[in-house]
Every structure is written in structure tokens, then in C-alpha cells.
Amino acid sequence: MQHRIGKATRLVALTAGAMLALSACGGGSVSDAKKANESKAAAAGGECGDLKIILNPWVGYTADAYVVGEVAKEKLGCNVSYVDLKEGGPSYEALKSGDGDVIMEEWSHAEELAAGIADGSAVDLGSPGNVGIIGWYVPGWLAEEHPDILDYKNLNKYAKNFATSESKGKGQFLGSDPTYTQYDEAIVKNLKLNFNVVFAGGETATVEAFKKAQSKKQWLIGYFWEPQYVHAEVALKRVMLPPYTEGCDADKAKVACDYAETELKKVASKAFMDSGSTGAKLVQAFTWTNEDQNLVAKYITADKMTPEEAAKKWIADNADKVDAWLK
């Protein structure tokens, strides 16, 4: 027994020693770092307080959120936090409860937005400058080998090639995440296309499917959109549907036209906008382009930067744009 305790003490001492050794490298004291942070916040005015940015799970959105967040932190001294939530219902609940201050990239939840405005919990801040393009896409190799496939009228000719184990004998059209705006089933039916819509179920699954279709030269047609980071890695070509005209998508069951271009929206909590925080002014002023967003998204996905690093790099390279938001 004595032997065991001796061994135990030795081991505990060893562990403690190892931990101390690990921490001994690097340097600086905690209080120095704290003072540096304090003076930074004081220099920025320190009138921001908390900024809780809702973070919906896709990379383009992450780019929006972290660029605004880093600017708020570095230039305004805000205490920034990110609230990870699914888009739609959960995000609007967070605006209402005060758990989140702003949604940076709202695509399509018209009902939730209207309800939020009606009960006084949400305000529409207009566009972050990004335009959402939704459409039918095929992998680049397919467009090269069969250029006529880019016209919907020729799709039936190729329907057989698109068949999979899931598509019940017809061609497979790959739908995407259940939370997205989609009426492909109606379009397929109303354009009399010999296809069956199969839902991939999520962005991850959709992206994997297109990546694989391009690298293995598989037949694939499906719902896709811009801005999306994977366009930088995989060539995707858009299939022309009958062009969108005002109101052609009014009755969701009778849609027979392409998707409308969507001005994306920033939506914020009313209480937050009324608070007079300098962070609220920044959120209101923030605007950039699809190219900007794709660049930051590429830093994150292809260059493997953390979202903070990616945002910092873009901010450093685009001082003029950032300054315009802070005027």
C-alpha cells in the first residue's frame, strides 16, 4: 500500500511538472494583456456594448457575420458573440427573446419576417449588398460534352442518363435542404419534365453530390445557388428555364419559370436597433458584394483560415470599404 501511494505522488508530481512545462513556453502576463484590451476598447469609444450576431450554418453567412463582428470588435470595441442557429424559425425566436441581435443574410422566410415585424420584434434593414441567385445547375463537364443540356427543353432527351436508385425510373433532380426556398417539384410537373425530385436534405449533401459529379463525371442536375463557396472549386453551369417574370411564382403549385433573383436582407431585433449602440449603426451601414463574400468564403474553405483570420485579412485589404461603414 505504501508503495502505491509513493508511486501515486510521484506520478501526480510528474503530471504537474509536465503541465507547468507546457505552460512555461510563451509569455506575457494576464494583467498586461488585460490592460492592452482595456486601452483598445477605450480608444474605440466603448459605447457599443454587446453585439450578438446570429450565425446561420453556411459559409457565405459566416463571412458576413465575422467581417461585421471583427470590425465591431476592433474598431468599435464591441463585445461580440455569435449565436449559432438554424435559419428561419429558431433565428426569429432569438430576435424576439433578445438572445440574438441581427440576422445577416435572410433569404426567404417571408412569413417569419412578416410576423416579426407585426409583433414589433424585428426590423428589416434592407440588403447586405448580396444578391441571391437560385437555379438549376449541372456539373461543368456535362455542359461541355452536351452543351444543349443547358436549355430545359432538351432535358427530357437526357432524362434516362440522370436516373438513379432513388428516382423511381425517371431522371433524378436533386433538391436541397428542407429549409431552403424550393419549388422544383412544381416546375418539373408544369414543364412536363420526366424527372423526379429527390431531396439531398442539406447543404453538405448537395455540395458533396456536385463535387463528386464533377470529379467522377457523373450525370447530375439539381438545385444550387450563388453566392456559395464551392463555385470557386467546382465549375457549375446554370440550366436556362423559362425566364422569371414578375408574379410567375405567385402560385407555388403552378410555377413554370426560373427562380427570381433575391435581394438578401439584414434583419435585426427592434430593441437592439433602438438601443443606440454603435454596433447597430455598423450593422445598418454594412454592405458589400457577392465577390467580396466569395473571397472571404474562399479564405475559410480553400485556404483553411479560421473565420476570424479570414475576416481580419479582408478587413486589412479593404480599408476603404470598412471606413465607409463607420462614417
Add this chain to the structure above:
Amino acid sequence: MSVGVEAQRPQAVGAEPKDKRPVPRWAWVLVVIAVWIAIWSLTKGKDTLVLAGSDLTALHTKMAEIANGIGENPVARGLADGINVLVDWLRRLVSLPTPPSPAPTIGWLGVAAIATWIGYAVANWRIALLVAASMISFGIFGFWQDSIDLLVVTAVSVVFAVVLGFGFAIWIGISERAARYITLGLDLLQTLPTFVYLIPVVILFGVGAPAAVMCTLAYALPPIIRIAGFGIREVSPTVIEATNSLGQTTWQRLWKVQVPLARKTIIVGLNQTILAALSMAIIASYVNGPGLGKPVLQALTQNDFGRGLVPGLLIVVMGIMLDRTTTAASERAERVARGGGGNPKRRRIALGAGLAAVAVAVWYSTYDLAAAVFPKNELGSRIADMFNAAMEAVVNALDVPATGFKNAISYGLLNPMQSLLADSPWWLAFAAIFAIAVVIGGRKAVVPAFVALVLIRVLGLWNNSMIVLNMTLVATLLVMAMALVFGVWMARSHRADLAIRPILDAGQTIPAFVYLIPVLALFGPTRFTAIVAGIVYAAPAAIKLVADGVKSVNPGTIEASRSVGATTWQEISKVQLPMAKGSLVLATNQGLLYVLSMVVIGGLVGAQALGYDVVYGIAHSEYSGKGLAAGLSISLLGIMIDRVARSAADRAGTTLDTAVRGRLGKAATKK
């Protein structure tokens, strides 16, 4: 079959004598299926109750109204605020920096030292070492803050679960009737996909820590109630009678006899509750719950397998750390209660010295930045890149055979079976499933099967329920094929058991979200991908059950069969497997339930049907009723399958005791 074996076979386990049952059960099942196919060929495509993705029934609209009408509730809000304050305080103490300070109150070195000391205090130096190594791995791989956040949320949830759960467990322990109702409630809680109650939880408790704690609690509560309640009930009646004769009250008996005697089982319940709480890490991150789920989900949105696998494996590390610590703590408590546990004086000295070291470490961690914030390094990132490279190589190498296998199963099994189940008129499928349930489960299965089927019909998602049932059956078939091969192998070879078991443990604890990317890369967004995800999760439990069942076959019987010259194959197929029949039934039951618990995740990777409906309901408030109906349908399928399999197990001669233990295994790891 050799005569010697027949004579040796104990009646309780084996089949009844042949002359009593001329037609075996499986033959009746075949008859039902034959009749089903005959009627199906004439009526196929009629009354299939297909409901398009965007369609709703009146009931769904009604349910959505009720769900959306929940609104805020002052009691729930008060509770949420309380949890928020508590979790925020704990996080600022050990994980979350309070600006402008760059570090939490106690830096990483201090936290690691405290955890290590606790490991020694509740168990022994080996556990202390394990804890220290785990803590350092959290930091070295670059996820210190997320890991400690997860520990905090898990700890708070488990404390709630223990306080609440123990009350219910005692209630179950003293009242037969309460046991029955509570068990039904727990079944519902455990089979209802967690995604379903994300929205009500968010409405009632807001997002972040309170929502995470509530979701985790809902999931972690059942194991402790079931297992602790079971332990209290199972205290030997002789002991109770003996102490009753001393004239004790019910409460005296409970506190002085039943609870202390059930202590070991109660600790097993605690252990299972902790692991269940950990398995909610990812789901909690969907509602901004702090912890390791966040980096896993973030990696998923970037299709970056490696960067999700690293935090995913750290969840496994945390699971191992907590599992071994609680187990060792209970063993130590047992020893101490019996007067063992080493020299208390020496131990006190070691603990005191340790405490002094901890105090130094804590102080140092508030002083030096490198001891406060874990120093950054590239290790995690480099390992993630290695994982990605490995995945690419494997996916490329397996691409052709994988696609071939997927197509063979899809065209050969999934599609024809789906045609029979989902293209039958609903009344035909209803009648056929009911008939099969009764043939397999006997009289006891009549009521649960009928009620479950009626409710599924009423919920209005019949067609999608049949599609899900089909996928579940095919997946379970594959699970059982694997369970038989690996289970028998493990039972017969100790070395195989040693090599395979850790892989199985990892398969059960690693979050499914981590391995979705390679599975998608191999099989694309299809039902088969969902099935594979279900198999990875379900096969380990089934394999273990089969292995343990086969292992426990009386060695004397095997000796006897060998002495009459049975070949290895005969030994397995005529002796070991038939005698482990009860375990096989239980393994099938567990396999089915595990697979079913993956339906919603399957919906995220191309499985459509009920999983898709659930996710759709989360994002679109007007569809929340349909999402709820889909969740309940999954739950009903699960409860029906469970009840039928359990009555089948009873008929196969498995005792209630093993059946309950089987359920405990399920409680341990279901997501």
C-alpha cells in the same frame, strides 16, 4: 443435428418440443407475406396516402396552431434565466474570458489541475492520470474552450437529471403502477427525435445554454430513472422481508435498505446518464449550446471532414474520461464501504499535498498568459489535413465497389420492399404489419401494435412512415448480418474481442455528423447513405449483444457437442446460435431502435420521408405541426417495434431481467 446436443439443451432456452408446434412462426410470417404480395399485385398504387412535401392535413395545421401558440411562459423564462446565470458564471470561471481580460478567471492550467485532483480524490491515481491526459489533449488539439464549455453544460444537465431522475426512480421503485406509466413516458422521450422539440424548447427557454441544458436533460433523464428505479425494485425480497420483520416504515426501508443496496446499479444509471448527455453535444449546438458540437457543425458546413473529426474524437475522449472516472469512483466507494480503499491517513496526506499543488497551479494560471490561455499550435490543423487526405484516398479506392454495393442493395432489396410497403393501399399494409406483429410477438403484441398503427394512420404521414419502416428493416437486416459474423467471431476468439471492442465503443460515441461527409462522398445523397449512417451507429450495440449472448452459452453444452464430433460450423449454427436466441432477438430489437433514432439525420443526407418532414418543420412555422407529426410517427414505429420484439423475447424464454438490461444498453448510447 446431433442427438447428444438435443438432449443437453435446457428447456428454458431452447424451442419447445416439436410435436407441440407443427408450424413454426417464421412459416406463418411467410404465409402472411405471400397473401400480402397477392393482394398488393391487384391493388398496388391505390389508397397509398402519399402526401407531397408541401401538403398539410387538417390535423397538421391544428398541431401547428397549438405549437405556435405556446408563447413565452414566465416560469420557463425564470428557469431559463437561472440556468443562464449559473452556466455563464461557471463558464466565466473556467472557460470563457470576461472582456477585457483575455482569459477566464481560472486559466487552463488551473482547471486541468483541479480536474486531475478530483480524478484522484474520487478514484485513484490511474484515473487522475487519464483525466490529466484528456484535459491536455483538449488543449493541444486546439479546442480547450469548447471542451470545457461542453463539460460545464454536461455537468449542469447531469445534476438536474440526477435530482429529478432520482425522485422518479424512487417512485418507480415503490409503485408498480407508476412504473408502468413512467416507462411509457420514457419510451416516448427516448424515441422522439430530439430535433422535434428544438422549436418548443427555443420558444420556452430561448437559445444558448438554457436550451442546451433542456434538450440534454430530456435525453439524459430516462437512463437514470430506468436504471436506478430498476435497481431499487430488484433488491432481494428476502432482505426486504427480513428487515420488514423489524417493523420498519416504507421510507425507512427505502432509505436504509433499498437505496444503499441498489447503490451500484444507481451509479451505473448515473454513468449512462452522463454518456447520454454527451451524445447531445451536437444537437445542442443547433440552438447555440456551448461546446464541442460547434466546431463539428462548422466543419460540416465547410464539407471539411478532418476539422470535424478532431473535435468529434475529443467528444469520444471526454466520454471515455467520464465513463472510466464514474466507474472507478463507484468501485472505490464499494471498497471503502467494505472497509478497504487503502490507508486513509496516507491518502489524506496525498490529497492534501495535491491540493496545495492545485492551489499553486490555479494561482499561476491567473498570472501567466501561457498558463491562462492554452498556447496555440498547428497540431489539430495538421491532423485534420491528414484525416482529409486519408479520406480522399479511401473514397477514391472504394468508389466503384461502393457504388456497386449501394445499387445492389437499392435495386435488389430497398426498392422492391418499399414498393410492397409503401405502394400497398394503407389498409393492406396495416393489416399485414399487424398480422406479422402478432405472429412474431404473440398475444402481448396485439394491443401495442394495433394502437401504434392506428395512431400512425391518424397522424397522416402513412406513406412516409412506410418508407421509413422499410429503410429501418433493411438497415436492421444488414446490422444483424454484421452482428452474427462479428458477434460469433468475438465470442469464439478472445483476441478478436479485444481488437474489435474499442472500435465498437468509438462507433457508439462518435457523433454521426462527423462521418456523414465520407459516407456521402461514397454513396451520394441516397436512402442508402442514411442506412449506412444508421448501421455505423446500430451495429456496435447489436454486435456486443450477440457476442455476450453467444459467450454465455454453457460451455458444457459445447463440450458435449464436440464430443459427438460436431464441426465448427455445426457447433455455431446448431448449438451456440440457437441457445443464444434470446440475445439475438434483443440485438435485433436494439438494432431496429438505434437505426430508427437516426431517421432525422438520414433526412439530412438524402433519405427523404419523415426525417425531411421534421427538418422542414423546424424552419417553417406553418409546417411545425407536420414536423411534430413526423416525429411522433417515428416514435410510434419505435415503440411498436420494441413492444413486439420484447414479447417475442419473452416467448423465446429470455427473462425480463435480460430484457431490462438490454434496454439499459439502449439508454446508454441512443442519440
